[in-house]
Amino acid sequence: MRWSAWAFAAGVALAMLAPLSARADESAEARLRARLGPELAPQVIEIVRDAAAQSLPTAPLVARALEGASRQAGADAIVAAVRRQASGLAAARRVLGPAARDAELEAGAGALLAGVPEDSLASLKRARPTGSLVIPLVVLSDFVARGVPAVNASNTVLSATRAGAPDPALLRMRERINERIQRGEKPAGASHAGLRELLATTSPGRDRGATRKGAR
Amino acid sequence: MTSGPDDRWDDRVRDAYRRPLAGEAEARQRVLARLRHEPGAPTRGRGWWLDPDALRAPPLLAAAAVIVALAIGAWSGARWAGARHDRGAAIVAAARPFRATPASTAVAGPTTVTFAFRAPGASRVFLVGDFNGWDPDATPLRRAATGEVWTVDLPLPRGLHAYAFIVDGADWSVDPSAPLAPEATFGRRNALLVVGEGGAL
Numbered sequence: 001m002r003w004s005a006w007a008f009a010a011g012v013a014l015a016m017l018a019p020l021s022a023r024a025d026e027s028a029e030a031r032l033r034a035r036l037g038p039e040l041a042p043q044v045i046e047i048v049r050d051a052a053a054q055s056l057p058t059a060p061l062v063a064r065a066l067e068g069a070s071r072q073a074g075a076d077a078i079v080a081a082v083r084r085q086a087s088g089l090a091a092a093r094r095v096l097g098p099a100a101r102d103a104e105l106e107a108g109a110g111a112l113l114a115g116v117p118e119d120s121l122a123s124l125k126r127a128r129p130t131g132s133l134v135i136p137l138v139v140l141s142d143f144v145a146r147g148v149p150a151v152n153a154s155n156t157v158l159s160a161t162r163a164g165a166p167d168p169a170l171l172r173m174r175e176r177i178n179e180r181i182q183r184g185e186k187p188a189g190a191s192h193a194g195l196r197e198l199l200a201t202t203s204p205g206r207d208r209g210a211t212r213k214g215a216r
Numbered sequence: 217m218t219s220g221p222d223d224r225w226d227d228r229v230r231d232a233y234r235r236p237l238a239g240e241a242e243a244r245q246r247v248l249a250r251l252r253h254e255p256g257a258p259t260r261g262r263g264w265w266l267d268p269d270a271l272r273a274p275p276l277l278a279a280a281a282v283i284v285a286l287a288i289g290a291w292s293g294a295r296w297a298g299a300r301h302d303r304g305a306a307i308v309a310a311a312r313p314f315r316a317t318p319a320s321t322a323v324a325g326p327t328t329v330t331f332a333f334r335a336p337g338a339s340r341v342f343l344v345g346d347f348n349g350w351d352p353d354a355t356p357l358r359r360a361a362t363g364e365v366w367t368v369d370l371p372l373p374r375g376l377h378a379y380a381f382i383v384d385g386a387d388w389s390v391d392p393s394a395p396l397a398p399e400a401t402f403g404r405r406n407a408l409l410v411v412g413e414g415g416a417l
Contacts, residue, residue, distance in 0.1 A: 031349060063346035063378070064401065070350040071388070071402040081401045103376040103410070114398030134376060138395045138408050145396035145405060174395065 028062045035066055040075045047082050056089045057102040060109070088113040095121045096133070107137035114144045120154035127161040135167040136160075139174045146178060147187040156191040160198050173198040326371035327411050333357060333366045333381045333389070341366040344388075345379030345406075352382055378406040 028048070033041040044065045048058045064085045068078035088109030093100060095118050096108050108121055124136055136157050143153035156177075160170055177194035181187050335341050341357040347370065348354040357366035378397055381389045390396065394407035 035349070059346070063350065066350040067344075067346070067378075067406075068402055070344060070352055071404075073402045077402065084401075103374075106376050110398045116398075132412075134410055134412075138376070138410060141398035141408070142395035144398045 028058065032062060032065060035069045036078070040078060043075075043079050044082050047079070047086055051086045051089065054090060054093075055098075056086065056093060057105055059102070060089065060106045061085055084113060085109060091118065092121070094118075096125055101132065101134070103134045104132065104137065107134050107141065110141045111137050111144070114141060115150040116140060116144065116154050117150070120151075120158060123158050124154075124161060127158060132167075135170055139170045142174055143177065143187070143191055146181055148177075148181075148191045149188055152188045152191050156195045159195055163199055165198055169198060169201075326373050328369050328371045329409070329411065330367060330369050331357065331379070331381075332360075333383075333391070334364055335366055335381075335383050335389075336364040338366070338383045340384060342382045342385075343368055343370070343379060344382055345377055345409075347372050347377055347379070352385070357381075372409070372411045374411050377409040377411065379409060380404070380406050 029041075029045050032044055032048070035041075036044060044061075048061050051061055052058050061082050065078055065082050068081055073081070089105050091112050092105045092108030095112070096104055100108070111121065112118065120140075121137075124133060124140075128136065140153050140157040143156065144150050148156070156173075157170070160173060165173070173194050176197060177190045180190035180193060185193070331343050333341055333343075342352055343355040343357060344350045344352055355368060355370065357368045359366055379391070381391070383389055388404050390405055391407035394409065397406045397408055399405070
């Protein structure tokens with residue numbers, strides 16, 4: 001068979017497979033149309049398509065719109081929330097780089113939108129250049145949500161990550177800090193104390209020499 | 217030995233075959249050219265991988281082969297991306313009484329997560345999240361034997377998920393022991409759940 005025939009075969013194969021990749025997008029758009037109605041859906045779909053053109057994850061945008069619909073938010077609020085989410089994802093991509101995973105972008109967007117400085121995210125990326133940043137970013141966002149000032153929360157997670165704390169250690173630190181906050185400690189002070197506890201007990205890391213005094 | 221009429225006839229036929237035909241040179245070239253394109257013909261000066269006729273297959277079979285190759289590539293790429301997606305995500309059960317814990321884990325595919333919500337006195341509890349399109353009626357929880365705790369098992373794909381519970385159709389409640397979303401986009405925060413290779417946070 002000549003090359004032209006192989007090219008034809010490849011074309012047929014691509015034509016058959018292309019709809020599979022597009023089906024997810026069509027399904028999401030159909031779901032948006034069904035849930036948001038004919039006036040709101042096109043506005044959201046336009047934002048989603050724009051995000052897709054930038055290679056940003058679109059699932060968080062669709063989910064945000066559907067959440068707004070389920071919470072019976074107004075059309076303007078839904079569009080604003082989706083647009084804000086898209087800008088957060090774009091900013092997270094800018095900071096974390098093109099290789100960042102979707103979950104990292106989503107968590108990073110949440111942190112940025114909550115007021116965490118971009119520099120802090122970049123530092124976090126440098127502190128853990130190859131591993132996943134999802135758990136550190138989720139922990140960071142949780143601190144902010146519970147009232148820890150964004151700068152303090154960033155410093156806490158960054159210091160712990162630089163010390164080589166693995167994800168389970170970060171999660172334990174989160175629980176301890178939350179317990180302190182629930183007992184009435186000020187969030188900033190609780191995060192500082194939680195970090196000290198973690199550094200005293202964490203596995204060997206870059207900063208272990210500085211924290212050996214407190215080790216058990 | 218004398219030659220008879222038959223011998224003369226043979227000589228005439230032999231002479232006729234020996235005479236060159238008009239256009240014989242062109243015909244010879246055409247024949248050789250076709251022979252070069254016959255299967256199994258030697259390819260001089262290049263490898264078989266450069267021979268345009270080295271691979272022969274019916275078009276449908278070729279299309280099927282290309283589809284299989286592309287599908288294998290897509291599957292491998294998806295597995296690779298999935299492995300990258302949440303490498304390092306940890307299994308940690310959220311604190312009681314509200315929790316989302318992995319009921320079982322699988323290396324590939326969704327992870328089954330058990331959601332539990334303590335709601336004494338509630339008549340119905342639903343789970344909403346990005347995994348069910350925030351559909352308030354999609355995922356009901358079952359009341360446990362104690363009557364206070366409501367549970368549901370749900371297979372979830374890897375990634376970061378936001379969720380909440382709806383009690384008695386109106387009260388959106390957040391899991392207080394789970395990590396919280398940093399923003400209360402529509403007035404109430406959501407809880408966050410990370411499903412990774414090893415299970416769920």
